[in-house]
Amino acid sequence: MKQAIDSDPSIKLIFLCSPGNPTGTLISLTSIRSLLDYENFKGIIVVDEAYVDFASENASAVSLVKEYANICVMQTLSKSFGLAAIRCVILLRCRAFLLIVSSL
Numbered sequence: 109m110k111q112a113i114d115s116d117p118s119i120k121l122i123f124l125c126s127p128g129n130p131t132g133t134l135i136s137l138t139s140i141r142s143l144l145d146y147e148n149f150k151g152i153i154v155v156d157e158a159y160v161d162f163a164s165e166n167a168s169a170v171s172l173v174k175e176y177a178n179i180c181v182m183q184t185l186s187k188s189f190g191l192a193a194i195r196c197v198i199l200l201r202c203r204a205f206l207l208i209v210s211s212l
């Protein structure tokens with residue numbers, strides 16, 4: 109990932125899916141943190157956690173939201189709550205990202 113960032117400075121958004129669909133693979137908070145700390149990356153990291161309710165406790169990147177301004181965590185009620193029909197997505201605090209989304 110860092111190699112990709114270094115080779116393309118125009119990358120402004122990294123979208124991670126954890127746990128991944130359909131693999132269920134978790135991306136460790138250490139890996140996410142290392143991208144957030146990477147000095148060559150100046151953009152936003154979005155973590156799609158649609159399936160996080162099926163993962164182990166403390167798997168969520170929500171704990172990083174308080175520490176970093178450039179992370180946005182997305183969750184949904186459509187999987188573990190079975191509420192797909194209400195079309196509700198939860199965006200966990202990233203002011204810059206929310207400003208962009210709300211201006212669309």
Ligand SMILES: Cc1ncc(COP(=O)(O)O)c(C=O)c1O
Pocket residue numbers: 125128129156158159184185186187192195196197
């Ligand atoms: C990984 C992942 N993220 C997000 C979504 C979107 O969920 P929804 O639009 O039902 O809230 C899905 C739906 O299948 C998904 O698999």
